[in-house]
Amino acid sequence: MSTIEVLIGPAAVLAVLAGLSVYAASTVLRETRGPAVRVWTLATSRPMLTALFGAVIVYGGTLLALRLGVLS
Amino acid sequence: MTGRTLARVGLVLACALSLVVPALAWWDVNIAGRPLWAVAFAVLVPGLPAALTLVRHPARIVVMLVPALSLASLLLLTVVQVTAGMWSEPLTASLLALVGVALTPVAWRRVARAVRTVRVGPRGAPTAPTRRILSVLALGAAGILWLTAIDTIDLDAAGSTGLIGVLPWRYLLAVAIVVVVAALAIRARPRTDGTFAGAALGVLAVMITTFVGVADGGSPVGTAYVHVGFAEWIGDTGTLRVATDARFSWPGFFTAAAAVVGWAGTADATALVVLFPAFATLLCFAPVYTIGRALYPGRAVAWTAVALFVLGNWVQQDYFAPQAIAFPLMLTILAVLLWQTAEAGIPPSSGPWWQRLLTPLGRTPPRVPGRSGRWAIAMETGLLAVAAAIVVSHQLTPVALILALALLSLLGAVRSRTLWFGVAVCFAAWFAFGAVDWWSGHLGVLLNGVGQVGAAVEAGIVSRVSGDATYQLMQTARLAWSALFALAGLAGWVLTRGGRLPMPVSAALVVAPMALVAGQAYGGEVVLRVYLYALPVLAVLAAGGLARLLRSRRPWATPTLAAALIVGVVGVSAARGVNVAFERTPADVLTVARQVLWSVPAGSTIRPLATEGALRVARLGDLYHPTTVEGEGSAFERLLAQDPDVVFLTSMRERYEQLRSGAPDGWYDNIARLLVASGRYEVVTRTPHVIVLERVSATPEDG
Numbered sequence: 001m002s003t004i005e006v007l008i009g010p011a012a013v014l015a016v017l018a019g020l021s022v023y024a025a026s027t028v029l030r031e032t033r034g035p036a037v038r039v040w041t042l043a044t045s046r047p048m049l050t051a052l053f054g055a056v057i058v059y060g061g062t063l064l065a066l067r068l069g070v071l072s
Numbered sequence: 073m074t075g076r077t078l079a080r081v082g083l084v085l086a087c088a089l090s091l092v093v094p095a096l097a098w099w100d101v102n103i104a105g106r107p108l109w110a111v112a113f114a115v116l117v118p119g120l121p122a123a124l125t126l127v128r129h130p131a132r133i134v135v136m137l138v139p140a141l142s143l144a145s146l147l148l149l150t151v152v153q154v155t156a157g158m159w160s161e162p163l164t165a166s167l168l169a170l171v172g173v174a175l176t177p178v179a180w181r182r183v184a185r186a187v188r189t190v191r192v193g194p195r196g197a198p199t200a201p202t203r204r205i206l207s208v209l210a211l212g213a214a215g216i217l218w219l220t221a222i223d224t225i226d227l228d229a230a231g232s233t234g235l236i237g238v239l240p241w242r243y244l245l246a247v248a249i250v251v252v253v254a255a256l257a258i259r260a261r262p263r264t265d266g267t268f269a270g271a272a273l274g275v276l277a278v279m280i281t282t283f284v285g286v287a288d289g290g291s292p293v294g295t296a297y298v299h300v301g302f303a304e305w306i307g308d309t310g311t312l313r314v315a316t317d318a319r320f321s322w323p324g325f326f327t328a329a330a331a332v333v334g335w336a337g338t339a340d341a342t343a344l345v346v347l348f349p350a351f352a353t354l355l356c357f358a359p360v361y362t363i364g365r366a367l368y369p370g371r372a373v374a375w376t377a378v379a380l381f382v383l384g385n386w387v388q389q390d391y392f393a394p395q396a397i398a399f400p401l402m403l404t405i406l407a408v409l410l411w412q413t414a415e416a417g418i419p420p421s422s423g424p425w426w427q428r429l430l431t432p433l434g435r436t437p438p439r440v441p442g443r444s445g446r447w448a449i450a451m452e453t454g455l456l457a458v459a460a461a462i463v464v465s466h467q468l469t470p471v472a473l474i475l476a477l478a479l480l481s482l483l484g485a486v487r488s489r490t491l492w493f494g495v496a497v498c499f500a501a502w503f504a505f506g507a508v509d510w511w512s513g514h515l516g517v518l519l520n521g522v523g524q525v526g527a528a529v530e531a532g533i534v535s536r537v538s539g540d541a542t543y544q545l546m547q548t549a550r551l552a553w554s555a556l557f558a559l560a561g562l563a564g565w566v567l568t569r570g571g572r573l574p575m576p577v578s579a580a581l582v583v584a585p586m587a588l589v590a591g592q593a594y595g596g597e598v599v600l601r602v603y604l605y606a607l608p609v610l611a612v613l614a615a616g617g618l619a620r621l622l623r624s625r626r627p628w629a630t631p632t633l634a635a636a637l638i639v640g641v642v643g644v645s646a647a648r649g650v651n652v653a654f655e656r657t658p659a660d661v662l663t664v665a666r667q668v669l670w671s672v673p674a675g676s677t678i679r680p681l682a683t684e685g686a687l688r689v690a691r692l693g694d695l696y697h698p699t700t701v702e703g704e705g706s707a708f709e710r711l712l713a714q715d716p717d718v719v720f721l722t723s724m725r726e727r728y729e730q731l732r733s734g735a736p737d738g739w740y741d742n743i744a745r746l747l748v749a750s751g752r753y754e755v756v757t758r759t760p761h762v763i764v765l766e767r768v769s770a771t772p773e774d775g
Contacts, residue, residue: 019497020498023497024494031445031448035439036438037418039431045434
C-alpha cells in the first residue's frame with residue numbers, strides 16, 4: 001500500500017465523521033430552536049455555519065475523489 | 073378491538089418471537105412453521121416496540137414503521153457482522169431480540185397512556201354488516217377461483233402475447249370479484265371501510281404478483297435464484313465473495329436473507345422466492361396510503377391510490393432482490409416526512425413573486441403539533457437508520473432517495489432539511505469503504521455511464537421493443553401502460569393543484585428520480601426504475617383526480633370505479649406477464665439445476681446458451697459459469713468452442729430466442745442433437761423444460 005493510500009484512508013474516515021457531526025449538530029440545533037416555522041433570510045443567516053457546512057462538503061468530496069482515484 | 077389492545081397483543085407476540093426464534097436458531101430445533109416464525113421475527117422485531125416507542129398514533133405511521141425499522145435493523149446488523157467477521161445467525165437473532173425486549177416496557181407504557189382514542193375499523197355510523205359478510209364470502213370465492221385457475225393454466229403455451237394470451241377466465245373472474253369488493257369498501261357510506269379496502273387490495277396484490285410463481289412452483293424472474301445463491305454463500309462461509317459480482321458490494325439484502333434462512337432452518341432461501349413479490353408489494357401499501365393522506369384529505373383517495381399503485385406496478389422489481397426491500401424502505405422515509413409536513417402545515421408565502429419563489433429555499437416547516445424536539449430528533453435518527461440500511465443494500469435506491477430529499481429540502485417542504493446530507497454522507501462512506509470491490513480497478517468504466525441519457529433511454533425503451541411483431545406490440549402496450557399512469561398523475565396534479573401541499577412538492581417527488589437517467593452507470597434498466605420510483609406519487613395524484621368520483625352520491629359512481637379498476641387489473645396482468653414465456657422458472661428447471669450443481673465435481677464449467685439464474689442457486693464458489701461468447705459462428709459453434717463440462721438448455725431460453733431473434737422451433741433440440749453428434753456430449757437429463765448434456769469423460773481439470 002502506497003503512502004498516499006495510507007494517508008487518504010484515515011483522512012476520509014475523518015471526513016465522514018466530520019460530515020455526520022455537522023449533520024447531527026444541524027439537526028439538534030434546529031430542534032432546540034423551537035417548533036415554529038422558520039424562514040431564513042440573508043439578514044438572519046449565519047455565514048460561519050454555512051461556510052462550515054460548505055467546507056465539510058468540499059473536504060469530503062475531495063477526499064472521496066482522491067480515494068477513488070488512487071485505489072482505482 | 074381498540075388500537076391499544078391490538079398494540080399490546082402485538083407487543084406480546086413480538087416478545088414471544090424474541091424468545092422463541094433465537095432459541096430455535098441456537099439449538100436448531102425443527103418445529104412446524106419455523107420459517108413462518110423466522111419471517112414474522114424479521115418483520116416485527118425490534119420494529120414493533122421501537123415504532124410504538126416513537127409514535128403511538130396515527131396507526132398508519134406505526135404500521136409503516138414496524139417493518140421498516142425491523143428490516144433496517146436486520147440489514148444493518150448483518151452487514152456489520154459479515155464485515156467484522158462475526159457471522160452467526162443465532163447471534164443476530166439474539167441481539168435483535170434483546171433490543172426488542174428492552175424497548176417493550178417503554179412501548180407498553182406509552183401505549184397504555186395514549187392510544188385510548190384510536191380504534192381499528194370504521195368510526196362513526198356502523199358499516200353495513202351485510203356488505204361485510206358478502207365481501208368475506210366474495211373474497212373466499214375469488215380465492216377458490218384463483219386456485220383453480222392455477223391448476224388449469226398452461227404457461228408453456230404462452231408465446232408472444234405473454235400471460236394474457238393464456239390466462240384462464242377463472243383468474244379474470246377472481247380478480248374482478250376482488251376489485252368489486254375493494255371498490256365497494258372504498259365507496260362505502262358514511263365513510264370508507266379501510267379494513268375491507270385494505271384486505272381486498274392485499275388479496276389483489278397477492279393474486280397479481282404471485283400467480284405465475286405459484287403456478288410454476290418457482291420464481292417468475294430467474295435472477296431471484298442468483299440471489300438465493302448469494303445468501304447461501306454468506307450463510308455457509310460468513311463472508312462476502314470478493315471480485316466475483318458487483319452485487320456483493322451492496323450486501324445488506326443477501327446478509328439479511330442468509331440470517332432469515334438460518335433462523336428458518338431451511339437449506340436455502342428458495343422457499344421465500346415465490347411469495348416474496350407479494351410481501352414486497354404489501355410493504356408499499358402503508359407508505360403509499362400515507363402519502364395519499366398527506367396530499368389529500370379522506371381515506372377514499374388514499375385507498376384508491378394504493379389500488380392504482382398495484383395496477384400500475386408492472387415492472388416486476390418486486391422479485392427476491394435488494395431493490396424489492398430498498399424501495400418500500402425509501403417510500404417509508406418519504407411518507408413519514410410528508411406526513412409530518414401535512415400535519416404541521418406549510419404557511420403560504422407572501423410578497424412579490426420573487427420573494428414567493430425564494431422563501432421556500434430558507435424555510436423550515438413547523439414541527440408536528442404536540443411533539444417535542446427530542447421526539448423529532450429520535451424520529452429523524454430512525455429515518456437515518458432506515459436510509460443507512462438502504463445504502464448498504466442497493467446502489468441505485470439511495471441516490472433516488474438523496475435526490476428526492478434534497479429537492480424537498482430546497483422547496484422548504486420538510487422539517488428534516490439536512491437529512492439528504494446525512495444520507496449522502498452515509499452513501500459516500502459506504503461507497504468509499506464498503507463498495508471498494510465494485511469500483512476498484514474500473515472506475516473509468518463506471519463513470520463513462522454518467523451523462524449517457526440517450527443510451528439509457530435507448531436501452532430502456534427503444535431496444536425493449538424488438539423481435540416478433542406481436543411481441544413488439546405487447547412491449548409497446550406495456551410502455552403505453554406506463555404513459556397512461558404518467559398522464560393520469562399529471563391530470564390529477566393539474567386538477568387538484570398538487571393536493572394539500574404546494575404544487576412543486578408533489579411534482580418534485582416525480583421529477584427527482586428522472587435525474588437518475590443522467591447520473592448513473594446502470595444501463596437501460598434505470599428507465600424502469602425511474603417509472604417505479606415515480607409511480608407511488610403518480611398513483612396518489614391520479615387518485616386525487618378521481619376525488620369527485622369517489623365522493624359522488626350518483627348510483628353509477630361505484631360501478632364506474634369498479635369497471636375502471638377491472639380494466640386496470642387486466643392491464644397490469646397483461647403488462648407484468650409480457651415476458652412470461654422466457655422469464656419464468658418452472659419447478660423442473662430448478663430441480664434439474666440443483667441435481668446438476670450437486671453432482672458435478674468442484675471446478676466444473678456449466679453453460680447455458682445465455683443466462684440461467686437457477687444455475688447459480690448453489691455452490692457459488694465451486695463451479696465456473698463462463699459468460700456468453702459473442703462473435704462469429706452459430707450459437708452451437710461458440711458453445712462448442714468453450715468446451716464446458718455441462719451444457720444446460722432450457723425451453724424458456726429457446727422461447728426468448730424465438731421471440732427476440734426469430735429462432736426456429738426445436739432450436740435447442742437441434743443444438744442438443746448436434747452436440748451429441750459431435751461425439752463430445754451425451755444427454756443425461758431431459759424434462760419438459762430442460763435438456764442437460766455432459767461432456768463425455770469430463771474431468772474437472774479439463775475445465
